[in-house]
Amino acid sequence: xxxxxxxxxxxxxxxxxxxxxxxxxxxxxxxxxxxxxxxxxxxxxxxxxxxxxxxxxxxxxxxxxxxxxxxxxxxxxxxxxxxxxxxxxxxxxxxxxxxxxxxxxxxxxxxxxxxxxxxxxxxxxxxxxxxxxxxxxxxxxxxxxxxxxxxxxxxxxxxxxxxxxxxxxxxxxxxxxxxxxxxxxxxxxxxxxxxxxxxxxxxxxxxxxxxxxxxxxxxxxxxxxxxxxxxxxxxxxxxxxxxxxxxxxxxxxxxxxxxxxxxxxxxxxxxxxxxxxxxxxxxxxxxxxxxxxxxxxxxxxxxxxxxxxxxxxxxxxxxxxxxxxxxxxxxxxxxxxxxxxxxxxxxxxxxxxxxxxxxxxxxxxxxxxxxxxxxxxxxxxxxxxxxxxxxxxxxxxxxxxxxx
Amino acid sequence: xxxxxxxxxxxxxxxxxxxxxxxxxxxxxxxxxxxxxxxxxxxxxxxxxxxxxxxxxxxxxxxxxxxxxxxxxxxxxxxxxxxxxxxxxxxxxxxxxxxxxxxxxxxxxxxxxxxxxxxxxxxxxxxxxxxxxxxxxxxxxxxxxxxxxxxxxxxxxxxxxxxxxxxxxxxxxxxxxxxxxxxxxxxxxxxxxxxxxxxxxxxxxxxxxxxxxxxxxxxxxxxxxxxxxxxxxxxxxxxxxxxxxxxxxxxxxxxxxxxxxxxxxxx
Numbered sequence: 001x002x003x004x005x006x007x008x009x010x011x012x013x014x015x016x017x018x019x020x021x022x023x024x025x026x027x028x029x030x031x032x033x034x035x036x037x038x039x040x041x042x043x044x045x046x047x048x049x050x051x052x053x054x055x056x057x058x059x060x061x062x063x064x065x066x067x068x069x070x071x072x073x074x075x076x077x078x079x080x081x082x083x084x085x086x087x088x089x090x091x092x093x094x095x096x097x098x099x100x101x102x103x104x105x106x107x108x109x110x111x112x113x114x115x116x117x118x119x120x121x122x123x124x125x126x127x128x129x130x131x132x133x134x135x136x137x138x139x140x141x142x143x144x145x146x147x148x149x150x151x152x153x154x155x156x157x158x159x160x161x162x163x164x165x166x167x168x169x170x171x172x173x174x175x176x177x178x179x180x181x182x183x184x185x186x187x188x189x190x191x192x193x194x195x196x197x198x199x200x201x202x203x204x205x206x207x208x209x210x211x212x213x214x215x216x217x218x219x220x221x222x223x224x225x226x227x228x229x230x231x232x233x234x235x236x237x238x239x240x241x242x243x244x245x246x247x248x249x250x251x252x253x254x255x256x257x258x259x260x261x262x263x264x265x266x267x268x269x270x271x272x273x274x275x276x277x278x279x280x281x282x283x284x285x286x287x288x289x290x291x292x293x294x295x296x297x298x299x300x301x302x303x304x305x306x307x308x309x310x311x312x313x314x315x316x317x318x319x320x321x322x323x324x325x326x327x328x329x330x331x332x333x334x335x336x337x338x339x340x341x342x343x344x345x346x347x348x349x350x351x352x353x354x355x356x357x358x359x360x361x362x363x364x365x366x367x368x369x370x371x372x373x374x375x376x377x378x379x380x381x382x383x384x385x386x387x388x389x390x391x392x393x394x395x396x397x398x399x400x401x402x403x404x
Numbered sequence: 405x406x407x408x409x410x411x412x413x414x415x416x417x418x419x420x421x422x423x424x425x426x427x428x429x430x431x432x433x434x435x436x437x438x439x440x441x442x443x444x445x446x447x448x449x450x451x452x453x454x455x456x457x458x459x460x461x462x463x464x465x466x467x468x469x470x471x472x473x474x475x476x477x478x479x480x481x482x483x484x485x486x487x488x489x490x491x492x493x494x495x496x497x498x499x500x501x502x503x504x505x506x507x508x509x510x511x512x513x514x515x516x517x518x519x520x521x522x523x524x525x526x527x528x529x530x531x532x533x534x535x536x537x538x539x540x541x542x543x544x545x546x547x548x549x550x551x552x553x554x555x556x557x558x559x560x561x562x563x564x565x566x567x568x569x570x571x572x573x574x575x576x577x578x579x580x581x582x583x584x585x586x587x588x589x590x591x592x593x594x595x596x597x598x599x600x601x602x603x604x605x606x607x608x609x610x611x612x613x614x615x616x617x618x619x620x621x622x623x624x625x626x627x628x629x630x631x632x633x634x635x636x637x638x639x640x641x642x643x644x645x646x647x648x649x650x651x652x653x654x655x656x657x658x659x660x661x662x663x664x665x666x667x668x669x670x671x
Contacts, residue, residue: 015538025507025534027463028557029584031566171469177460184462189585191561288507288534289460301481302512303459 011325016205016292019328021321024204026291029188038206040111045213050106057102058217061135062092064099066218068225068382073352074369081235081375083368085355085385086222088246095358095387096218096246097128101197103214105132108195115139115194119183121148121176121242122313122360123155124387125199130164132197140164143183145175148312155391173306176242176316180290200243201320204291208321215249222382223253230380236261236371239384240364241281241334242314244323246386252322255331264323265367267309268336278307280319281327281334289317294324310339310395311359313387337366345369346389346396358387359395407500407528408553408576411450412611412632421669422577422633423448423624424613425640425662426504428455428471429488430480432648438491440644440655445499447659448666453531453635456485456505463533465588467638470645482509482518486525493526502529502555502576515546522552529553529576537573544573557581560600564607571608578608579635582616582627588638592617598630621668628669636665 011018024034044050058064067087075083088096101118108116116138120126126142133140142159146168149156159166172178180203187196201211226233237254239247241264254260269277277283280295287296289304297305297317309315326332337345342359345366350356357365361384368383375381389396415422425444429437441452457475461468489501503522510518510532522530530552535543537556547554553576558567561584570578580601582592597614604612614627615635624634640658647654 023539024536025539026536027533027559027581028536028570029463029559029561029581031536031559032561032563171466172459172473181460181462185465185586188463189589191584287511290462291534293511296508298508298512300512301479301483302509303476304508 011322012205012209016209018321018325020286021294021324022205022208022292024291025288025293026204027188029191030204033191034204034206036111037107041107041206041210044107044110050110053106054103058099062098062102063090064217065221065225066090068222068229071353074349075372077348077352078369078372080372080377081379081381082377083372084234084380084382086218086250086382088218088384088386089355089357089361089388093128093131094390095124095128096215096249097125097199098131099217099249100199100211100214100245101125101128101132103210104195104197105136105138108138109136111195113193113195115190116197117141117143117183117186117194118197118199119143119176119179120199121179121315122311122358123148123152123159123391124313126164126166127155127158127162129197129199130159130162133164134162141186142166143169143179143186145169145173145179147174148176151395152312152391154394176312177304200245201248201322202243202290202292202294202318208292211245212248212252212322215245216252218246218249218384219251219253222250226382233257233260234380234382235375236263236381238263238265238364238368238371238381240265240314240360240386241319241323242267242278242316242360243318244320246384248320248322250384251326251332262326262332263367263371264332264334265363266334266336267311267314267363268338268341269308271338272336275305276308277336278309278315278317279336280317281323282336286324292321294318294321295327310342311363313358313360314363335367337363341366343396343399355385356389357385358389359392361386406551406553406576407498408451411500412577415450421628421631422450422611422613423662423666423669424451424453424633424635425449426453426455426635426637427640427644428457428468428475429485430457430475430478431471431641431644432474434478434480434484436651436654437488439651440658441492442496443655443659444662445496447662449499449662450633451500451502453502453504453637454485454489456482456503456509458506458509461506463586465586465638467588467641467645471641474648482513486521486527489527490525500528501526502531503527504531505533507532507535515543519546519550519552523550527552529555531555531579533557537570540573555579558604560584560596564603567604568607571610574610577611577613577633580604580612580614580631582614585616587616589617592623592627594623594626597627601630621664624665625668625671634669
């Protein structure tokens with residue numbers, strides 16, 4: 001399972017590649033903007049003032065560090081390894097997304113851009129972008145597939161309250177991938193004054209790298225908190241993977257510790273046998289979409305397939321390129337949880353711990369429950385509880401036949 | 405000499421500029437494409453850019469997005485597009501064909517297989533919007549080994565040193581994107597294009613075609629003064645969309661537009 005292979009920790013390479021994945025597959029108009037972003041980020045990454053501004057907002061605006069919590073009753077229920085939850089749901093705005101939007105909004109500010117745009121699926125990244133736009137006095141426009149606008153009404157309203165403009169995208173499958181297409185089109189047209197805050201660790205270089213760096217605060221905190229709370233590093237990490245930003249944030253600082261197993265949980269939808277899922281790492285193959293090479297859900301002609309997941313935030317046919325690389329080199333395992341398993345996990349965590357997880361995070365909980373049962377009581381699993389479930393209550397009520 | 409090189413050389417000898425229409429293959433029906441290609445040639449096209457439909461055309465505006473959706477509604481694949489080119493070649497052996505689209509269908513087919521099939525079908529050049537020269541270094545050998553021209557984009561945002569690199573990497577012609585935006589945008593600024601073309605010419609020795617925002621004979625003629633060819637896409641695709649249920653009417657409408665552009669360019 002885990003290997004002793006030395007992993008290249010300096011990825012991506014100079015061209016933004018993680019093995020065969022990643023890169024910068026974009027239309028020429030965006031090349032200059034991506035060059036500028038890369039140059040600026042490389043400079044600021046080691047800039048004390050930038051880091052201080054980032055750390056300050058993570059501490060006092062986001063509320064970090066987020067707790068690492070031993071879920072005792074869930075652990076007892078599963079009857080195996082101890083399950084700890086990394087409580088990203090307790091961050092300001094209720095998910096891990098804010099770590100990245102703070103970082104990118106600071107980049108926008110340092111680059112003198114007054115307008116930001118973002119794509120969103122579940123709406124968590126849209127809310128996190130609208131939030132930092134308010135915080136830093138930036139103009140904000142969020143692109144969201146019209147299907148998602150419908151199923152995430154509460155988040156749409158939150159974005160509007162925060163002063164953002166929400167643009168419903170009607171093209172293609174009307175979900176996250178189409179929102180990203182439309183955000184790219186808008187960016188091409190307004191590239192001079194607009195900063196595109198990509199919400200996940202995917203897209204053209206340098207986005208996968210910088211989103212990972214901003215989210216890696218999650219894994220670094222877990223490393224510290226693990227030593228404080230149980231005197232060693234965990235045996236396994238579990239996180240849900242759509243684009244994969246919360247997972248890479250947890251995983252990345254652990255890549256160099258091969259004794260720590262890593263499990264990314266994709267959206268199994270109605271099951272991996274058919275096409276109604278969003279599990280490119282489990283069932284897809286490498287291709288090029290949204291500026292990077294990575295595992296994709298595509299048909300035999302290379303057309304991108306529509307995906308299905310109960311969770312809007314995982315409903316994406318691609319995945320961040322670093323995950324594709326981690327899969328290829330065998331450092332992380334990628335598995336799936338179905339809609340039903342995620343729903344069951346949602347209810348279990350709510351009833352056993354008084355914590356309502358987002359449907360995205362419920363996929364991670366679902367797999368962790370299965371995994372825990374196969375492990376010993378002196379072993380430890382850390383699950384990234386990437387977001388809270390308030391936004392999904394309407395979806396769950398509808399599924400349970402409750403009319404709110 | 406490649407068909408593309410030949411076309412530009414012969415136009416230059418006549419003091420003319422290239423007219424390069426774009427259509428999306430399979431839009432609105434698979435069997436409409438080859439007759440439309442012949443109609444384009446009869447109306448005065450020098451080179452045809454044939455769009456390979458893709459599910460996620462990120463650099464395209466609504467007109468070509470919808471054309472892709474129409475073509476994909478009946479599963480027009482890269483295999484189908486190559487078959488269309490082969491059929492076109494049975495009666496036309498001189499008009500260059502450039503496949504334009506996105507990388508993923510080619511990735512899926514495999515570079516070696518694609519290049520062999522494209523050459524076999526009679527394709528002359530390939531323009532993949534999301535394959536910049538930096539990423540092409542890993543695969544350009546496949547294209548060069550069979551003399552398939554690689555056509556790259558240059559944008560208003562492209563810096564001089566990059567223009568030079570693109571000029572060396574590409575062959576056939578380079579495609580200058582006249583504005584910051586997606587296909588089908590309206591506001592092409594001829595003076596701005598002229599200024600940028602002057603900059604591009606310093607670094608690029610192959611012909612330069614200009615596209616994005618050219619929808620009338622007047623604009624085409626104005627832009628052609630500073631470049632070697634004009635590329636017209638959305639204006640044509642809009643006519644195909646408006647006549648989606650009548651192939652003859654679509655051909656007539658498109659022929660009239662392309663014909664008027666030819667007249668304007670040659671005036």
